[in-house]
Amino acid sequence: MSVVDKNRASDEQIEALVEDSIRYVWRHGVSAAATRTGRGPLAVSASGVYVTDMDGNEYLDGLSGGSAAATLGHGRVDVADAVHAQMTTLHWVSLRTFINEPSIELGRRLAGLTDADLQTSFFVSSGSEAVESATQLAKSFHRARGNPGKNMFLYRKTGYHGTTLVGASASDNAEFRTWFAPLAPGFAEVDACYPYRRPDHMTEEEYGDACADALEATILDIGPERIAGILAEAIPAALVLVPPANYLRRLREICDRHDILWIDDEVFIGIGRTGRWFGFEHFGVTPDIVTSSKGITGGYVPLGAALATSRVMETIYGDQASGQAKVSGHTYAAHPTACAAGIAVLDAIEKEDLVGNAERVGEWMIAEFARIYADHPRVGDVRGKGLLIGIELVQDAATRTPFPRESGVGRRVMDRAMENLFMLRATGDVITLFPALVTTMPDARAMVSATCRAIDEVLSEL
Ligand SMILES: Cc1ncc(COP(=O)(O)O)c(C=O)c1O
Numbered sequence: 001m002s003v004v005d006k007n008r009a010s011d012e013q014i015e016a017l018v019e020d021s022i023r024y025v026w027r028h029g030v031s032a033a034a035t036r037t038g039r040g041p042l043a044v045s046a047s048g049v050y051v052t053d054m055d056g057n058e059y060l061d062g063l064s065g066g067s068a069a070a071t072l073g074h075g076r077v078d079v080a081d082a083v084h085a086q087m088t089t090l091h092w093v094s095l096r097t098f099i100n101e102p103s104i105e106l107g108r109r110l111a112g113l114t115d116a117d118l119q120t121s122f123f124v125s126s127g128s129e130a131v132e133s134a135t136q137l138a139k140s141f142h143r144a145r146g147n148p149g150k151n152m153f154l155y156r157k158t159g160y161h162g163t164t165l166v167g168a169s170a171s172d173n174a175e176f177r178t179w180f181a182p183l184a185p186g187f188a189e190v191d192a193c194y195p196y197r198r199p200d201h202m203t204e205e206e207y208g209d210a211c212a213d214a215l216e217a218t219i220l221d222i223g224p225e226r227i228a229g230i231l232a233e234a235i236p237a238a239l240v241l242v243p244p245a246n247y248l249r250r251l252r253e254i255c256d257r258h259d260i261l262w263i264d265d266e267v268f269i270g271i272g273r274t275g276r277w278f279g280f281e282h283f284g285v286t287p288d289i290v291t292s293s294k295g296i297t298g299g300y301v302p303l304g305a306a307l308a309t310s311r312v313m314e315t316i317y318g319d320q321a322s323g324q325a326k327v328s329g330h331t332y333a334a335h336p337t338a339c340a341a342g343i344a345v346l347d348a349i350e351k352e353d354l355v356g357n358a359e360r361v362g363e364w365m366i367a368e369f370a371r372i373y374a375d376h377p378r379v380g381d382v383r384g385k386g387l388l389i390g391i392e393l394v395q396d397a398a399t400r401t402p403f404p405r406e407s408g409v410g411r412r413v414m415d416r417a418m419e420n421l422f423m424l425r426a427t428g429d430v431i432t433l434f435p436a437l438v439t440t441m442p443d444a445r446a447m448v449s450a451t452c453r454a455i456d457e458v459l460s461e462l
Contacts, residue, residue, distance in 0.1 A: 014039060014054055038418075046074030049436055049443050051423070062433045062447045063423045068237070068268050069299030072348055073436040079300045079344045086340035095333045103334035106342045110296075110307060113277040113346075116286040118307040122327065123334040127267030127293035128162030130304035131231065134263045134289045135166055136327045137308055138229040140316050141261060150259070152222065154215075154230040157192040160238050161231050161265050170231050190218045192236065193243045196381040196392060196400070204244040211243075212250030216258075224258035229289075234279035237268035237434070238427045240383055240390025248283040261288040261312070267304070268388075271295030272349055272437050275359025275386030282385060288312055295437075298345045303338040354437035361444050362386035365433070368448050378459050389433040393455070403429055412458045422450035431455065 009017075018039055022032045041053040051059045051074065064070040072079065086102060093100060107121040122133050135153055142150035155161060155170040162168070168176040169184040177183060191214055198207035219227060232251065235242050255262045264287035269279045272295060280287055289312060293304035308316075316327075332338070349355060366384045369391055373379035380394035393410065395403045403409045410426030417424045425432045435447060 009054065014042075017042065017054070041418075046070075048073045048075065049439060050074070057421055059418075060422045060443075060446055060450055062417075062435050062451070063425055064294075064434055064436045065299050066423065067294070068273070068434045069294040069297075071272065071295040071437045072298035072300075072345060072354075073438040076298070076300070076348065078348060079298065079341055082340050082344035083301060083337055086337045090336050092332070092335055092337060094331065096329060100334065100336045100339070102336045102339035102343060106339040106346075109343065109346050110292075110305065114281055116278070116280070116290075117309050117311075118286075118290055119310040120308050120313045122306040122308065123339065124304040124306070124330055125302045125332045125335065125338070126162075126304045127265075127291065128164040128167040128304075129328075129330065130267060130291040130293055130306045131162045131170065131263075131265060132164055132166040133327060134231075134265075134291050134306040134308075135170075135229065137289055137306055137312060137316065138261045138263060140327055141312050142228050142259075144315050144318060147225070147259075149225055150228045152186040152188060152227045153263075154188050154190050154218065154227060154232075156190055156232055156236070158194065158239055158241070159192065159231070159233065159236055159265075162267075188218070188222060190215050190230075192239075192241060193247050194239070194241055195244060196383070205246050208244030208247035209250065211247055212254060215251065216254045219254065219258055219260065224260065227258065227260050229261040229263050230255065231263045231265055233265045233269065234283065234287075235269055235274060235385055235388065237388060238432075239430050240388055240432055242383055242385055243283075245283060248280070248285045252285045255288075263287065263289045263291065265291045267291050267293045268434075271345075272355040272358050273386055273388050273434065275355060275362055277355060279385070296345065297338060297341040298348075300345070301335075301338040301341040303335065303342055349437065352438070357439070358386040358437045361435075361439050361441060362389065364441070365389055365444050365448055369451070372448075372452060378462075379455075387433075387435050387437060387439065391431040391451070391455070393429040393431065393459070407462075409458060409462070413454050416458050417450060417454035420450060420454060422447070422454065424451055424454065 018036055022035055027035060043051050044054050045052045049061045051061050103123055110121050111119050124130050124133055139151050153170060157172050159172055161170040165184045168180045169187040193211040195204050195207060264280050266278050270292040276282055278290060288309055290307045296305060297303045366389055370382040373382055377397050378393055379391060380397045380400055381392040383390050395401045410429040413431055414424060414426040
C-alpha cells in the first residue's frame with residue numbers, strides 16, 4: 001500500500017516527502033534540485049507499460065522501468081505468486097551451506113536457452129557483480145592453465161560495465177573515472193566499433209575489419225601474455241552500436257589466437273531484448289563468459305549471473321592442485337527467491353513468445369522511425385535490434401556533424417518527453433528506447449508518436 005494517497009495527501013505532505021527523500025535516500029544520476037522541482041517524480045504504482053506518480057500522472061514507459069529491467073512490464077501476478085510461494089517455502093539459505101532447487105532449475109534453464117554451451121551460472125545480485133565475477137572467472141581460468149600473468153582486461157570506448165570498482169575501471173565514464181580514482185589496475189581501453197561514425201571511404205564490413213585489426217594491434221602492443229579477457233557487449237546498449245556482421249567473428253578469432261576470453265556483457269541486452277535470447281546469437285559466435293541481470297528476473301527481484309562455457313568451467317573445476325578456484329561468493333549468491341522469480345520470468349517469456357514479440361514489434365518501430373526521419377536534416381541515424389532502439393540526432397545529417405556538446409539536445413528531448421509523460425533516454429544526443437518485451441502494437445504506436453513529439457518539439461526550438 002502506498003504512503004501517498006492522492007485523495008488525502010496535501011501539497012505540503014508531498015513537499016515534505018520529497019524533502020525527506022533528498023535527506024534520507026541517496027539518488028544517483030539526478031540532482032537534488034531536479035528531484036525537488038520535479039516532485040521526484042515519486043512513483044506510487046505501475047501496471048503493464050505505465051507508471052503512475054504521486055500526482056496521478058501516468059507515464060508511458062519506453063524504458064522498462066527506467067533502466068531496462070522491467071522486461072515483463074509492471075505488476076505481474078504470476079511472478080509475484082512464484083516469489084510468494086518460494087518465500088514461504090524457503091526464502092533463503094546460504095549457498096555455502098546448502099544447494100537449493102530454484103537455482104539449480106534456473107541454471108539448467110539458462111544453459112538450455114541457446115546452443116552456445118553456456119553451461120554454468122555463477123549467480124549474484126546485480127549486473128556489476130556479474131561483471132566482476134566474470135573477471136574473476138577469467139583470472140581463475142588462466143591461473144588454472146598455469147598463466148597467472150594473464151590478468152588484464154580490455155574494454156571499449158563508450159562502453160559501460162557497472163559501478164563497482166571493477167565495473168567503473170572497465171567503463172568509459174568520465175565521472176566515475178574521476179571520482180572513483182584511483183581505479184583498479186589492469187584495465188586498458190580500445191576503440192569502440194561505431195558504424196555510423198566510420199570514415200567516409202569505408203563500407204561497414206571494411207570498418208568491422210579495421211576495428212578488429214586495431215584491437216589486435218593493441219593486444220600485441222600490451223602483450224597477449226598479460227591479457228585475460230575483453231569485456232565487450234555484443235551490441236553496446238548505451239549508444240545502440242549494432243556492429244557489422246564480421247566484427248564479432250573477427251573478435252572471436254583474435255581472442256582464440258591469443259588465448260583471451262571474450263566476456264560478452266549482456267546485462268542490458270540479454271534475455272530477449274534484441275529479439276534473440278542473447279545478442280551474440282545474431283552474429284553466429286559464442287562468447288566464453290556471458291553476464292546477465294535486469295531481464296533475468298524482469299526487475300522483480302535483484303539477480304545477476306555470469307554464465308561460463310563448459311570449457312571454462314572444466315578448466316576451473318580441474319584446478320585441484322590449488323583447491324577450489326577462488327571466485328567471490330556473496331551471501332545472496334543463488335538466492336532461492338530471486339531464482340524462483342527468474343524461473344517465472346522465463347516461463348512467461350516462453351509461454352507468451354516474448355522474444356518473438358520483441359523482434360516483431362521492435363522491427364516495426366525501427367522501420368517506422370527510419371521512415372519518418374528518412375530525410376530529416378537533423379536525424380543522422382536510426383538503428384537497433386528488437387526492442388533496443390537508437391536515434392542519433394546531429395546538427396547536420398548530410399555531414400554527420402554532431403551538435404555542440406553544450407547544446408544538450410539529447411537531454412532536452414529526454415526532459416521534454418518526461419514533461420509529456422513519456423519515458424525515453426538520451427546518451428549524449430542518441431535518443432534510446434528499450435521498452436518491455438510485452439509491448440503491444442498499440443503501445444508501440446503510442447511510443448513512436450511520443451518519441452517523435454519530443455524530438456520534433458525540441459528540434460523546432462533550436
Ligand atoms: C552493460 C551493462 N553492464 C553492467 C551494468 C551494471 O549493472 P547494475 O546496474 O545492475 O550493477 C549495466 C547497467 O546498466 C549495463 O548496462
